[in-house]
Amino acid sequence: xxxxxQNSEALNIQEGKTATLTCNYTNYSPAYLQWYRQDPxxxxxxxxxxxxxxxxxxxERLKVTFDTTLKQSLFHITASQPADSATYLCALRGGSNYxxxxxxxxxxxxxx
Amino acid sequence: DAxxxxxxxxxxxxxxxxxxxxxxxxLGHNTVFWYRQTMMQGLELLAYxxxxxxxxxxxxxxxxxxxxxxxxTLATLKIQPSEPRDSAxxxxxxxxxxxxxxxxxxxxxRLLVL
Numbered sequence: 271x272x273x274x275x276q277n278s279e280a281l282n283i284q285e286g287k288t289a290t291l292t293c294n295y296t297n298y299s300p301a302y303l304q305w306y307r308q309d310p311x312x313x314x315x316x317x318x319x320x321x322x323x324x325x326x327x328x329x330e331r332l333k334v335t336f337d338t339t340l341k342q343s344l345f346h347i348t349a350s351q352p353a354d355s356a357t358y359l360c361a362l363r364g365g366s367n368y369x370x371x372x373x374x375x376x377x378x379x380x381x382x
Numbered sequence: 383d384a385x386x387x388x389x390x391x392x393x394x395x396x397x398x399x400x401x402x403x404x405x406x407x408x409l410g411h412n413t414v415f416w417y418r419q420t421m422m423q424g425l426e427l428l429a430y431x432x433x434x435x436x437x438x439x440x441x442x443x444x445x446x447x448x449x450x451x452x453x454x455t456l457a458t459l460k461i462q463p464s465e466p467r468d469s470a471x472x473x474x475x476x477x478x479x480x481x482x483x484x485x486x487x488x489x490x491x492r493l494l495v496l
Contacts, residue, residue, distance in 0.1 A: 302483070304483075304484075311489075311490075312489055312490070313386075313473050313475070313487030313488050313489055313490050314425070314473075314487050315487070316484045316485065316486070319483060319484070359424075359425070363483075368413075368430065368432075368437075368438075369427055369430070369438070370415075370427070370485065371427075372424055372425040373424065374424035375424065
């Protein structure tokens with residue numbers, strides 16, 4: 271069966287360090303993968319999209335990699351700040367399927 | 383600043399009661415999604431509309447849940463009768479395109495069924 275796993279439920283890091291979050295999937299051939307940020311009491315907010323033929327995407331302090339051989343995406347936040355503390359969700363869309371399937375998320379806490 | 387709006391933000395009700403949640407998608411968006419989020423299951427897709435037509439509601443318990451789009455500015459999700467296991471946060475999201483690559487989520491309706 272199809273499965274999306276985000277490496278840990280929670281990650282704590284020190285301000286200024288790089289946060290690295292992992293998203294692994296099985297039994298998917300995703301057309302693309304997305305990362306969303308969710309703050310408490312709010313809906314997810316889209317951050318980045320990376321397509322199956324792309325290896326890396328950057329946006330300001332964010333970087334996403336996509337390895338379709340390993341079936342894994344890494345999400346990096348460089349020079350992390352306490353304001354980056356949130357839950358981060360990865361989501362995949364299959365080739366011809368409109369449906370986005372979400373992982374359960376990783377709660378990132380950046381300590382000052 | 384275009385946003386998806388949802389009402390009510392919070393709802394507490396007793397088992398057996400009808401619950402109606404409303405969503406106003408971003409003007410001009412042609413796709414609408416309903417999701418349910420719980421700690422155990424995460425975000426699950428309940429229903430999907432494109433140009434107001436329901437394309438997929440396979441994620442919904444058919445006997446008690448129904449979703450409609452009476453017009454382009456309103457989507458509704460109804461639970462009748464509600465059960466304690468329906469307690470969750472329900473999100474509406476809208477997008478543009480087919481399939482829409484980016485989904486814009488509303489703030490959610492937090493439902494508690496006692």
